[in-house]
Amino acid sequence: MIKxxxxxxxFALTGVLMIGAxxxxxxxxxxDRVLGASQRIFYFHMGAAVVAALAFxxxxxxxxxxxxxxxxxxxxxxxxCAEIGTVFTAMxxxxxxxxxxxxxxxxxxxxPRLTSTLILWVVFAGYLLLREWSDDPGRRATYCAVLAVIAxxxxxxxYMAIRWWRSIHPVVITTxxxxxxxxxxxxxxxxxxxxxxxxxxxxxxxxxxxxxxWRLQKFHQIRRTAxxxxxx
Amino acid sequence: MLMTxxxxxxxWFMFVAYAGLFLLMFAFVFKMLHKSRQLEADVRRLEExxxxxxxxxxxxxxxxxxxxxxxxxxx
Numbered sequence: 001m002i003k004x005x006x007x008x009x010x011f012a013l014t015g016v017l018m019i020g021a022x023x024x025x026x027x028x029x030x031x032d033r034v035l036g037a038s039q040r041i042f043y044f045h046m047g048a049a050v051v052a053a054l055a056f057x058x059x060x061x062x063x064x065x066x067x068x069x070x071x072x073x074x075x076x077x078x079x080x081c082a083e084i085g086t087v088f089t090a091m092x093x094x095x096x097x098x099x100x101x102x103x104x105x106x107x108x109x110x111x112p113r114l115t116s117t118l119i120l121w122v123v124f125a126g127y128l129l130l131r132e133w134s135d136d137p138g139r140r141a142t143y144c145a146v147l148a149v150i151a152x153x154x155x156x157x158x159y160m161a162i163r164w165w166r167s168i169h170p171v172v173i174t175t176x177x178x179x180x181x182x183x184x185x186x187x188x189x190x191x192x193x194x195x196x197x198x199x200x201x202x203x204x205x206x207x208x209x210x211x212x213x214w215r216l217q218k219f220h221q222i223r224r225t226a227x228x229x230x231x232x
Numbered sequence: 233m234l235m236t237x238x239x240x241x242x243x244w245f246m247f248v249a250y251a252g253l254f255l256l257m258f259a260f261v262f263k264m265l266h267k268s269r270q271l272e273a274d275v276r277r278l279e280e281x282x283x284x285x286x287x288x289x290x291x292x293x294x295x296x297x298x299x300x301x302x303x304x305x306x307x
Binding site for chain 1: 250
């Protein structure tokens, strides 16, 4: 009999949320008065941005915990979050350029928000490269944790960029609330929840994979030591 | 609401892109879920198989059945 774990339930919930999000985005949500159907790109864009911010915040938290405790499990969490965060940031950039072409008439502009998001993606891509280059797991984890803590500085800058500097990027959520029609807010929230669900499931699986990989490495190491001890 | 054929096509294209991306991510996570579960089971089995042997030497105190009759450096 197949034993169902938390990941299975998370996976099923994500599927339901995805169907709900598709319904809300294409049937429940009206066209924008100015942007028309292009408004729907925004739901995907926003959901991906929320997941990226969440993932990098978790990377930061796990990296700090790793530096404090040197517990390798925190390194797994940091690595998994950084990987997923980088993928979702790529989605943010891609959906943003498509939306920008429809809204502003250009694919890319060196706006503070766009630039800081690109920097974030490049820095975390570097973090992933650093993980691949080093063979020593302890040293790799320490270097990566330090890099993640430094890289995280860009996350609040990215969020505040449209509030601090002159920017053409729209501000959707302000202290006065969300400036959108209620049906659009529902679509945005459902898409965001679906993406957060996907992130949670993906994260659980990735951490499990990293843990298994580490156990396998340790197993080989023990076996090799025992083999050498026996005089081979 | 009335839509021009181009607008309709654009909306359909967007729907296909959206649904396709969701489906792709869903399939990817599904595949990873199965692979990770299989891998974990394999590693656990390996660990369990290794556990009883761990620390045990294949060498015993029984004298060798064949003793070399040519004196070597170690004899």
